[in-house]
Amino acid sequence: MNSLLEVSGVSVSFDGFKAINNLSFAIRSAELRAIIGPNGAGKTTFMDIVTGKTKPDEGRIIWGDLSRSLLGMSEAKIAQAGIGRKFQKPTVFEDQTVEENLVMALKSKRSPFAALFYKRSPGDMRRVEELAGEINLADQLYRKAGELSHGQKQWLEIGMLLAQDPQLLLVDEPAAGMTPAEREHTTALLVEAAKTCAVVVVEHDMEFVRRLNCRVTVLHEGSVLAEGSLDHITANQEVIDVYLGR
Amino acid sequence: MQKSFVMRNPSTLVFLGALAMFTILVTVLAEGSGAGLISTSFVKTLGKTLCLALIAVAMDLVWGYTGILSLGHFAFFGLGGYMIGMWLMYERTRGIVEASLAEAKIPPTAQEVTDAIGNQIFGVVGSSEFPIIWSVADSLALQLALVVLVPGALAAAFGWLAFRSRVTGVYLSILTQAMTLALALYLFQNDSGLRGNNGLSGLQNLPGLDHVAQSTVSIWFFWASAFALALGYLFAAWMVSGKFGSVIRGIRDNEARVRFLGYPVETYKLFLFTVTAMIAGIAGALYYPQAGIINPAEVAPIASIYLAVWVAIGGRGRLYGAVIGAAFVSLVSSWFTGGQVPDVNLGFYTVKWVDWWLIVLGLSFVAVTLFAPKGIGGLFDLWSEHRSPNRHGADLGPSAGSLQEKEAVE
Numbered sequence: 141m142n143s144l145l146e147v148s149g150v151s152v153s154f155d156g157f158k159a160i161n162n163l164s165f166a167i168r169s170a171e172l173r174a175i176i177g178p179n180g181a182g183k184t185t186f187m188d189i190v191t192g193k194t195k196p197d198e199g200r201i202i203w204g205d206l207s208r209s210l211l212g213m214s215e216a217k218i219a220q221a222g223i224g225r226k227f228q229k230p231t232v233f234e235d236q237t238v239e240e241n242l243v244m245a246l247k248s249k250r251s252p253f254a255a256l257f258y259k260r261s262p263g264d265m266r267r268v269e270e271l272a273g274e275i276n277l278a279d280q281l282y283r284k285a286g287e288l289s290h291g292q293k294q295w296l297e298i299g300m301l302l303a304q305d306p307q308l309l310l311v312d313e314p315a316a317g318m319t320p321a322e323r324e325h326t327t328a329l330l331v332e333a334a335k336t337c338a339v340v341v342v343e344h345d346m347e348f349v350r351r352l353n354c355r356v357t358v359l360h361e362g363s364v365l366a367e368g369s370l371d372h373i374t375a376n377q378e379v380i381d382v383y384l385g386r
Numbered sequence: 387m388q389k390s391f392v393m394r395n396p397s398t399l400v401f402l403g404a405l406a407m408f409t410i411l412v413t414v415l416a417e418g419s420g421a422g423l424i425s426t427s428f429v430k431t432l433g434k435t436l437c438l439a440l441i442a443v444a445m446d447l448v449w450g451y452t453g454i455l456s457l458g459h460f461a462f463f464g465l466g467g468y469m470i471g472m473w474l475m476y477e478r479t480r481g482i483v484e485a486s487l488a489e490a491k492i493p494p495t496a497q498e499v500t501d502a503i504g505n506q507i508f509g510v511v512g513s514s515e516f517p518i519i520w521s522v523a524d525s526l527a528l529q530l531a532l533v534v535l536v537p538g539a540l541a542a543a544f545g546w547l548a549f550r551s552r553v554t555g556v557y558l559s560i561l562t563q564a565m566t567l568a569l570a571l572y573l574f575q576n577d578s579g580l581r582g583n584n585g586l587s588g589l590q591n592l593p594g595l596d597h598v599a600q601s602t603v604s605i606w607f608f609w610a611s612a613f614a615l616a617l618g619y620l621f622a623a624w625m626v627s628g629k630f631g632s633v634i635r636g637i638r639d640n641e642a643r644v645r646f647l648g649y650p651v652e653t654y655k656l657f658l659f660t661v662t663a664m665i666a667g668i669a670g671a672l673y674y675p676q677a678g679i680i681n682p683a684e685v686a687p688i689a690s691i692y693l694a695v696w697v698a699i700g701g702r703g704r705l706y707g708a709v710i711g712a713a714f715v716s717l718v719s720s721w722f723t724g725g726q727v728p729d730v731n732l733g734f735y736t737v738k739w740v741d742w743w744l745i746v747l748g749l750s751f752v753a754v755t756l757f758a759p760k761g762i763g764g765l766f767d768l769w770s771e772h773r774s775p776n777r778h779g780a781d782l783g784p785s786a787g788s789l790q791e792k793e794a795v796e
Binding site: 191304 | 625628629630632633635636639640642643645646647648649650651653654657658
């Protein structure tokens with residue numbers, strides 16, 4: 141196995157409710173993967189576990205070339221290790237400019253002293269401009285993030301993830317609330333990102349998943365129900381019963 | 387290309403200019419150094435106000451910028467005052483004791499002098515032994531170091547415990563109140579080693595400088611306070627201007643997001659809490675020699691709540707707002723409670739401002755919070771045509787009932 145992230149036998153329960161039940165999942169580097177499943181299937185909890193927000197009751201999470209265990213690491217340490225996360229609601233720092241948002245996300249030392257004495261280097265600023273170009277916000281650099289439209293905020297957040305220079309991106313419903321044109325650009329962004337790092341997309345919209353054109357994992361009641369190409373999945377009777385058919 | 391610090395923060399330059407003008411004006415008009423139009427006691431009031439403005443800047447860093455509503459920063463202010471007060475009281479008592487023992491036929495030994503000082507200082511709490519915490523009270527340098535180290539150490543220990551357990555919001559505020567209350571109760575005890583509820587007194591008299599008039603000393607402290615405020619303001623403006631400022635404002639607005647960007651949020655909070663406690667300690671060390679006395683009531687929980695009220699009324703999230711709030715409210719407060727405001731006779735009832743001031747303050751706090759969340763500092767926006775986006779209450783997400791935009795605070 142040559143996987144970047146390997147989750148095996150993970151379970152977690154909240155007040156007796158098994159949100160994740162013996163889940164196993166693996167992804168290689170530079171792979172694009174979509175996760176679908178009905179509400180309450182454990183998609184967001186899965187992301188919470190990988191990013192360190194929720195501690196699993198049992199199971200192993202092995203990360204990277206060095207096969208480090210992510211269990212017991214803080215959220216900040218996991219993020220520094222190269223896992224970026226995009227929330228379902230666009231969460232950018234609304235009070236600050238697009239530029240400030242991106243500069244904050246740029247890969248750099250994260251300690252308070254490093255931040256206090258940080259100087260914007262020409263290299264960093266070139267990277268910020270480059271990213272702003274990719275996310276269609278090049279001419280909005282000095283606007284406050286709070287003034288952006290919903291779709292632009294989603295892009296800004298994706299831009300912030302890319303600025304972190306991650307090895308794995310966890311993206312929760314990136315296309316929600318976007319216009320068709322915006323969706324198309326988002327698809328292109330994710331497909332482009334997946335050329336250099338692993339990308340996991342949680343999405344409800346089957347049309348969007350089809351356009352991503354990648355392997356699909358179906359979650360149901362906290363464990364993997366099926367995995368394969370979208371055509372393979374849509375032909376699976378079990379998947380139709382619990383998810384697609386409804 | 388990055389613009390220079392001053393270019394990015396024109397308000398800092400304006401503030402420092404205004405502070406310098408104010409300092410010169412007071413010096414020219416003061417009793418001890420100029421025309422004599424401002425009495426010594428009022429110079430002291432103004433000097434103390436500058437110290438309060440300094441702790442308000444610290445409070446703004448911790449609350450207005452980072453979103454930690456600490457209701458315990460006056461504990462650090464008081465500790466700073468106690469640390470400098472110990473040296474002032476020890477050295478001054480030594481001067482008095484040595485003068486009186488000099489008339490004895492046999493020259494006193496060092497031990498006799500120390501015992502006599504102990505008797506003088508602790509007689510009031512029925513003791514004459516020096517507690518261990520006074521062991522370096524004869525060294526100005528060490529006590530000055532303790533002015534920042536003791537508040538810093540308390541803040542670091544408290545913050546480490548609280549932030550590590552992810553205590554946030556109102557729970558953290560309550561914990562900080564408990565901290566300052568516990569400190570006050572401890573200091574009230576006679577065996578705390580700091581003279582119980584008598585506190586430390588006579589702090590306005592500088593040891594060895596008895597020949598200098600109070601009118602001159604008051605000007606010295608006024609300058610020192612203005613200088614400390616200028617430095618503190620510059621330091622704070624520098625901290626919030628760069629990436630560090632971005633991160634702490636990010637922590638205020640969305641802590642989880644900052645964490646997932648890889649920033650150790652708890653370390654940032656601890657760092658900021660400790661640094662602001664040290665600033666508070668310095669402010670206290672300059673305040674109490676001007677006040678002349680410090681006692682445990684100074685670190686009572688209400689003091690820290692006042693601090694939050696000043697910053698809220700002045701406008702949190704902007705440094706000059708904190709200064710304006712602290713100066714304005716504390717001066718108006720001492721005017722009302724000083725008995726100088728004429729009573730209002732309504733016929734059936736006479737409004738005595740000494741009693742009613744707290745109610746006026748409370749109502750204005752509520753009014754500012756409801757109708758002008760930016761405080762007095764927000765008035766400057768009208769002038770500079772600087773607006774934040776008005777999307778209050780708009781849905782952020784795709785579906786109804788998703789996260790609502792928080793009030794966009796400048």
